[in-house]
Amino acid sequence: MATLTTFVIVALLNPLLYSLLNASPSMASTLESGLLDCLEDNSVINYTTFTSSPQIYYNLLNFSIQNLRFAEPSTPMPYVIVLPSSNIQVQSVVVCSRRHGWLIRTRCGGHSYEGFSSTGDSPFVIIDLMRLNKVDVDVAEGTAWIGGGATLGETYYHIAKASKDRYGFSAGSCPTVGSGGHISGGGFGLLSRKFGLAADNILDALVVNADGLLLDKTTMGKDMFWAIRGGGGGSWGIVVAWKLRLADINGKVTVFQAKREGNETVMNLVREWQVVAHNLPKEFYLSATLAANSSHVIGVSFLGMYLGGVDDTVRIMRDQFRSLAIRKSICKEMPWIDSVLRFSGLPDGSTKEDLLNRFLVGKSFFKAKSDYVKVPLNASSLEGAIKYLEEEPSGTIILDPYGGKMDEFEEDHIAFPHRKGNLYGIQYIVNWQRQEDDYKYMNWIKRFYDYMEPYVSKSPREAYVNYLDMDLxxxxxxxxxxxxxxxxxxxxxxxxxxxxxxxxxxxxxxxxxxxxxxxxxxxxxxx
Ligand SMILES: Cc1cc2nc3c(=O)[nH]c(=O)nc-3n(C[C@H](O)[C@H](O)[C@H](O)COP(=O)(O)OP(=O)(O)OC[C@H]3O[C@@H](n4cnc5c(N)ncnc54)[C@H](O)[C@@H]3O)c2cc1C
Incomplete structure (x- = not known):
């Protein structure tokens, strides 16, 4: 965590903070006092400003910023970070912020690819929902209410524990991702071919609207309930709770990971994967992640999860993707929650309890983009894509198989529209460690994305709102x-x-x- 000295250096480089540090106490307090008085009058005292406690303010601000591009000295910072601990407090913060002319930034897991939960173009307040993270599971009904500040890790952990491994939930794989932003944008994960997106499994929600009113599914009306499921976070109100339909896992799952290397091998396997993965049984998820190693040799990692046993996993792979040569010895049966841990990105040796940790280990600067593919790439177009990856070992593409349940919903079922006809989604992502390299990597990913245009969805060239891209x-x-x-x-x-x-x-x-x-x-x- 940053020290006070770091904070002061950062503040001196940041024009907004600099002006406030140099403002007379009365000037700073004029800016803030209307809002702060209003908060305190409404018993909201769990907030921090940088003038009251720079170190706490700075630690809190950066705790949930996942993309270091938005923790750079030039990034605008909020005047106030509020941590409401009840719905009524969220309502009060909305009313006070609006009354005193402050822009609101709602933050759950802070994983917004473009920093939308932590930055603002005009003076703003962050409403950080991390304390609204309760998970109440109704095992008999197969449902759960979760706070709008719960992370996916907290959600998964409590569902598996309360239901003794019977239930899971269909959403993304990273445990520190917040349910607030994730479900608002759709939420795709390893169970989505069987159960649909996270947003497809929302039965009800509690939302604080722009007037500070607390609405549920009935009082918000069917249009708003439709919009909050896939219409993107930060546009509709503040979701303070979601009611989830749980995924009945009913037994163990089988997982495997198979890595292959070399241009020709990768080419052949990925070409075949393109026609196999979306046609596999709904219970099967098989993604392909492509990246080059530091010697610029391309590799592919196939990550498989099957809702069933090892024997069936091996049989299905042998029948439908023989050339991948999946052997029994690399497949492992386990409770679903263990598979979550395995694919969580947490370090080896982590325990299920580590899914409760909201802090993302190993942060970096990153830029991502997305596409949808409806016609398999032919050999020469795939060869071209692989060349981009061989050029830049910091870049990766993750190919997520669609089909299955994803094909069964109409495009207007909820606001998330990418349904029937998609073979797979592509996420392009590049990570780096130094701010001065921003241009190099941002330029690489743009060139790669431009190259891909002829081979992906058209009119429009579709993109996934959870993989926000300001270049659009x-x-x-x-x-x-x-x-x-x-x-x-x-x-x-x-x-x-x-x-x-x-x-x-x-x-x-x-x-x-x-x-x-x-x-x-x-x-x-x-x-
Ligand atoms: C490491 C990593 C892994 C990921 N893995 C996946 C994956 O497997 N599948 C997938 O589909 N996506 C994945 N994503 C993308 C992720 O779903 C989005 O970035 C999502 O928006 C993050 O939500 P958040 O709450 O963490 O982010 P935040 O930055 O807190 O919020 C994102 C947006 O939603 C708004 N928002 C947040 N909470 C609320 C709320 N309670 N009510 C209303 N608006 C709210 C914010 O204001 C902001 O505009 C991943 C992202 C990262 C960084």
Missing amino acids: GAARNGTASVETARKWGKRYFKNNFDRLVTVKSHVDPHNVFRNPQGIPVDPKQVR
């Missing part, structure tokens, strides 16, 4: 016109974009919940 377009302070926002909105939401604009114009006409790629208000539709 953005509006300062979240005040884009509908036509401007259509540029990225169509790519994230396809034909659902227009309905999202209508819902936004009705439920948040003053655009209280906004961000650079948020859903815009259409003045003509405001009631």
Whole structure:
């Protein structure tokens, strides 16, 4: 964690903080006092400002920022970070922030790829939901209520424990990802081919709206309930609780990981994977992650999980993907929660209890992009993609198989639209360790993405809103016109974009919940 000295150096390099550090106490207090008085009048005292305690402020701010690009000295920082511990406190913070003209940034796990939960274009307050992380499991009903600040790790841990390994939940694999942002954008994971996205399994939600009212599924109405499931975090209100339909795992799962190396081997296996993975039984998840080693030799790692035993796993692979040559000896049966731990990215030797740790180990600077593939890449286009990876060993592509349950929902079932016809999703990601390398890596990923254009979905070239990408377009302070926002909105939401604009114009006409790629208000539709 940063020391006070580090904080002061960072603050001196940051114009916003610098001006506040040098402001007279009365100037700083004029800026803050309206908001702080309002919070205290409403019994919200669990907040921190950098003037009251720089070290606590700075530690808290950085605790949940996962992408170091948004912890750089030039990044705008909030005046206040509030940690509400009840729904009523969230309501009070919304009312006070709005009354005193502060932009709101809601933060759950802090994993936003473009820092939308931790940065702002105008003076802002972070409402960090980490204390709203309770998980209440109803084993008899096969459901759970979780706080809007719970992480996936907390959610998985408590579901497995309370149900004695009977139930799981379909969502992403990284335990420090927050349910707040993740479910709001869809939430794809190893169980999604069988059970759908996290957002497909939301039965109810409690949301604090722009007027500070607490709404449930009935009182928010069907349009808003539709929008909060896949329409992206930070546009609709603050989800303080989700009701989940749990995934009935009913037994053990089998997992394996198979790594192969060398240009020709990777080419052949990935070409075959493209036609196999989305056609496997729904119970089977088989992803392919491609990256080169430090000697620029390309490799692929196949990660498999089957909701069943080892013998069936090996049989299915032998029948449908013989050339991968999966042997019984590399397959392991285990309770679902152990598979979560295994694919969590946590260091070897971690225990299930480590899933409860909200701090992401091994942070880096990163940039990501996404695509959807509907027609398999042929040999020469795949060869070209592999060349980009061989050029840059810090870059990776993760190919996530679709099909199965993902094909069964209509595109407008919820706001997340990427359904039938997708063979797989691509996530491009590049990580680095020094700020001065920003340009090098951002430029590499842009070139790679440009190269891929002819081979991926078109009109629009689709993108996944949980893999936010500001290169698709953005509006300062979240005040884009509908036509401007259509540029990225169509790519994230396809034909659902227009309905999202209508819902936004009705439920948040003053655009209280906004961000650079948020859903815009259409003045003509405001009631
Ligand atoms: C290491 C890593 C692994 C990932 N793995 C996967 C994966 O396997 N599958 C997948 O689909 N995605 C994955 N993602 C992407 C992830 O789903 C998104 O980044 C998601 O938005 C993160 O949610 P968060 O709450 O952690 O982030 P935050 O930064 O806290 O929030 C993201 C956005 O949602 C808003 N928001 C947060 N909480 C709430 C709330 N309670 N109510 C309303 N709005 C809210 C924020 O204001 C912000 O705009 C991964 C990301 C990372 C960094």
